[in-house]
Amino acid sequence: MSEGSNRPAAPAAEGLPFEPGFNLKTLWAALFVGLVMLPGAIYLGLVTGQSMAGGAEWVTLILFIEIAKRTFVRLRTQEIIILYWVAGGLVAIGGKLGTGADLFGGPFGSLIWDQFFIQSPQADGLHQYIPSWVAPPRGSEALLERTLFHAAWLKPIAILLVVVILQRLNGLSLGYALFRLTHDIERLPFPMAQVQAGGATALAETSSKQEGWRWQVFSTGAFIGAIWGLLYVVVPTLSGVFLTETVSILPIPFVDFTVPMKAVLPAGVLGLATDLVHLLIGLVLPFWIVVGSFASSLLVNLVANPLLYNAGILHTWSPGMSAIPTMISNSFDFWLSFSIGGALVVAGVGFWGAVKVLAQARAGGKVSRPPLGRGDLDIAKALGLWAISTLGFVALVWFLVPEFPIWITLFFGFIWTPVYSYISARMIGLTGSPQGVSFPYLREGSFYLSGYQGAAIWFAPMPLFQWGYEAQAFKQLELTRTRFDSLVKMTAVALLILFACSFLFWSFIWKLGPIPSSAYPYVQKFWPFHATMQAFWAKSTLPGAGGKGLVTQIISWQYVAAGLGFSGVLYWALGALGAPMGLFYGFVGGLGQWPHFAIPNFLGALLGRYYLRQRFGEERWSSYAPILLAGYSCGVGLIGMTSIAVALISKAISQVVF
Numbered sequence: 182m183s184e185g186s187n188r189p190a191a192p193a194a195e196g197l198p199f200e201p202g203f204n205l206k207t208l209w210a211a212l213f214v215g216l217v218m219l220p221g222a223i224y225l226g227l228v229t230g231q232s233m234a235g236g237a238e239w240v241t242l243i244l245f246i247e248i249a250k251r252t253f254v255r256l257r258t259q260e261i262i263i264l265y266w267v268a269g270g271l272v273a274i275g276g277k278l279g280t281g282a283d284l285f286g287g288p289f290g291s292l293i294w295d296q297f298f299i300q301s302p303q304a305d306g307l308h309q310y311i312p313s314w315v316a317p318p319r320g321s322e323a324l325l326e327r328t329l330f331h332a333a334w335l336k337p338i339a340i341l342l343v344v345v346i347l348q349r350l351n352g353l354s355l356g357y358a359l360f361r362l363t364h365d366i367e368r369l370p371f372p373m374a375q376v377q378a379g380g381a382t383a384l385a386e387t388s389s390k391q392e393g394w395r396w397q398v399f400s401t402g403a404f405i406g407a408i409w410g411l412l413y414v415v416v417p418t419l420s421g422v423f424l425t426e427t428v429s430i431l432p433i434p435f436v437d438f439t440v441p442m443k444a445v446l447p448a449g450v451l452g453l454a455t456d457l458v459h460l461l462i463g464l465v466l467p468f469w470i471v472v473g474s475f476a477s478s479l480l481v482n483l484v485a486n487p488l489l490y491n492a493g494i495l496h497t498w499s500p501g502m503s504a505i506p507t508m509i510s511n512s513f514d515f516w517l518s519f520s521i522g523g524a525l526v527v528a529g530v531g532f533w534g535a536v537k538v539l540a541q542a543r544a545g546g547k548v549s550r551p552p553l554g555r556g557d558l559d560i561a562k563a564l565g566l567w568a569i570s571t572l573g574f575v576a577l578v579w580f581l582v583p584e585f586p587i588w589i590t591l592f593f594g595f596i597w598t599p600v601y602s603y604i605s606a607r608m609i610g611l612t613g614s615p616q617g618v619s620f621p622y623l624r625e626g627s628f629y630l631s632g633y634q635g636a637a638i639w640f641a642p643m644p645l646f647q648w649g650y651e652a653q654a655f656k657q658l659e660l661t662r663t664r665f666d667s668l669v670k671m672t673a674v675a676l677l678i679l680f681a682c683s684f685l686f687w688s689f690i691w692k693l694g695p696i697p698s699s700a701y702p703y704v705q706k707f708w709p710f711h712a713t714m715q716a717f718w719a720k721s722t723l724p725g726a727g728g729k730g731l732v733t734q735i736i737s738w739q740y741v742a743a744g745l746g747f748s749g750v751l752y753w754a755l756g757a758l759g760a761p762m763g764l765f766y767g768f769v770g771g772l773g774q775w776p777h778f779a780i781p782n783f784l785g786a787l788l789g790r791y792y793l794r795q796r797f798g799e800e801r802w803s804s805y806a807p808i809l810l811a812g813y814s815c816g817v818g819l820i821g822m823t824s825i826a827v828a829l830i831s832k833a834i835s836q837v838v839f
Contacts, residue, residue: 199554202263202658203667203674206256211267211675215682223286223690225821227701228418228433243815259663263671266654287683288345289329292316292337293696295640296324297708303716310636310723314340314581327695329688340577342680344642347573349672351644354567355599356651357665358560359606363652364659365551369610374656398805399812402461406816409457414821417702431455433702435777439504448490448498449482450507452777459778461813463785464793464806469760473767475783478774481516489515504777505710513717516773518737521626522744523769526752556664571595574644582637589627594644597623605649608766610656625718639719 242264246256256264295316299308308319314336317323323331329338363369412430420428437452463471489495497510551557571594578590624645628638658665690696697704748769755765771779794802 197662199552199556199662199664200257200259201667202257202259202261202661202663203670204260206260207264207267207671208674210264211671211678214267215678219286219682220686220690221821223290223686225414226286226290227690227696227704228414243819258661259667262657262661262663263667266668267671267675286687287679288341289683289687292329292334292341293687293691294708295337296691297696298712298715300324301709301712301716303709303712307636307716307720307723310719311640312581312637315637315640327691329684329691338684340581340642343573343577345676345680347570347577347642348646349676351567351570351574351646352648352651353669353672354563354570355602356648357558357563357655358567359603359649360652360655361551361557361560362603363606363610364656367607367610369607371610371653371656374653374660398808399815402809402812402814403816403819404812405457405809406813406818407820408816409813410817410820413456414817415824418821418824419827429702434706435504435775437504437777439507440501443500443502446483446487447500448486448495448507448511450486450504450511450776451482452504452775454777454781457781458810458813458817459781460785460788461810463782463787464789465810466782466786467763468786468790469763470767470770471782471786473764473769474771474774475767475779475786477768477771478776478779481772482776486511504775505706508775509710509713512714512773515737515740518740519744519747520772521736522741522746523748523772525741525745526748527766527769530752554664555659556666558665567599568595571598571644574642578638578641578643582633582635582641584635585633585638585641586631589631590643593624593627598644598646598648602646602648605647606652607649609649609653625721628718629721633722634724636719636723638722639715 242261246261298304299311299316300319304311311318313333316337317331317333321331321333323329323333364371413433417429417433432455434456435452435454439450439452442449442451486495490498495511495514497514498507502510575587575590575594578585579587624643654668655665658668694700697708699705751768752765755762789802789806793805796802797805
């Protein structure tokens with residue numbers, strides 16, 4: 182990457198015609214990702230907690246571009262961005278609602294989580310209340326033999342299929358309506374949309390053998406990712422194959438200083454993430470968002486927690502606890518309630534901003550006419566599809582848990598989801614923050630206060646979604662001048678491939694050994710933490726007073742009020758001082774963030790703002806940063822895929838009985 186590179190330009194010049202991106206080439210790419218990349222995505226996620234989203238997309242793109250070059254076929258930018266979304270949709274990291282756990286490799290990852298949870302010590306006293314449409318009961322032959330090829334899985338798989346289809350229909354339709362509102366009417370910039378759009382344009386340049394500045398930056402990021410991936414992924418993966426014990430040059434996923442600092446920082450959490458991606462993310466995210474999160478995370482753990490411990494408020498913590506149990510105990514004692522108050526302020530600010538924007542749009546008489554040829558759908562039809570899919574969720578929840586109040590499901594589906602998604606879409610459009618707006622514990626609080634008794638509702642597919650990020654996907658399509666209907670066609674095909682391949686490879690990997698286990702250090706460390714939180718909430722509505730009494734002890738309205746007052750004063754003070762509002766959102770969001778990840782984010786933000794911007798210029802570096810991050814993901818994916826393939830082959834061979 183040189184200073185003398187040509188001045189960056191937009192990924193695709195406005196005024197160029199929109200072109201379709203889904204065709205036979207992207208269909209073959211989808212099959213390649215499903216059959217070749219998906220097992221690697223699963224394995225990498227279990228071992229390191231990283232998503233192969235990034236690796237799989239770029240590996241697929243580079244492979245097909247090189248094949249196309251040798252057959253004198255040029256891949257257009259539109260084909261590349263759709264190909265990117267094909268790969269990303271197949272292997273992207275995700276989370277199961279209500280667990281917080283990271284899941285990988287398609288929808289069947291959620292069933293693997295369910296089998297772990299129902300057998301975990303955290304589910305003692307709860308497992309008998311978990312219905313059979315979630316997972317087979319403890320002691321089931323399907324669990325003992327670790328197989329999805331069993332009749333006990335028929336109901337969970339059928340429900341999973343219906344939920345996945347309804348989710349994609351719900352997300353695409355509402356996401357499109359949000360894009361029309363936030364982009365076509367409000368003209369929000371969506372700063373993070375440049376990552377994928379810029380990367381796709383860079384590869385389109387090399388496909389036409391006209392490498393420019395984008396390809397130089399992308400290649401630099403790929404080289405950094407390959408070197409770091411060699412240390413971070415290849416060594417621990419292959420050492421477990423050729424040696425009796427796994428060797429890690431760097432601890433995965435972080436170095437934890439919590440226990441050594443117990444005398445100086447009682448109840449404090451301190452550590453440092455070892456994945457370089459957290460540093461690079463700091464280069465891309467808005468600076469004041471990162472600063473706010475960093476300041477909040479460190480103030481909580483280095484100042485507030487020791488003071489709260491000495492005051493007797495953090496009474497559960499004891500010396501010797503590492504980061505994960507410390508986070509759990511501190512959350513239950515204080516921060517769970519305090520963060521609810523902060524979330525109320527964030528939600529109130531978002532609602533007020535949404536009302537003002539809509540009032541201004543109505544007063545100004547803004548009329549949005551989409552560009553010709555973009556593949557737009559009538560907004561009324563899009564909202565109709567969204568309403569149909571939402572009704573599908575309402576009916577499904579009522580069928581599975583008929584005793585739960587249906588009005589709560591209707592409220593979540595038809596009122597909260599669109600409002601919440603709109604607020605988040607505005608946040609993403611303004612700041613680029615991928616998290617948008619967070620409002621935790623609404624789901625949990627509504628279940629707890631509903632009067633419902635039982636555990637089934639905690640596992641039901643409640644239509645409580647945040648589709649703000651879907652608006653950014655349409656922005657990426659527009660930047661690359663890709664017709665919107667290409668995304669719809671891609672989604673339909675990818676769902677078929679995803680479901681089949683996810684079932685096949687999760688069945689195979691689960692059969693190789695228990696999940697989690699020592700072979701998968703990331704999930705072995707983090708899944709028990711998420712299981713503790715899920716079990717806590719699910720037990721709160723069990724018949725009898727035990728669970729409700731526990732919630733009453735943990736949720737303190739006094740601490741909720743403290744969080745509400747603190748966040749409200751902070752918002753007012755920052756506004757009065759004229760400080761960037763990103764600082765407020767970052768600070769409130771950082772109240773529950775691990776310092777392990779906030780520190781490298783902050784270091785990356787400082788490096789980008791005070792060195793790289795000065796060296797390359799603000800406009801140039803703003804274009805460089807997202808493509809550098811995309812290249813890094815590609816480099817880690819390229820170097821990691823080989824070692825993962827060797828490990829999977831070795832594990833498969835070791836199961837053969839001679």
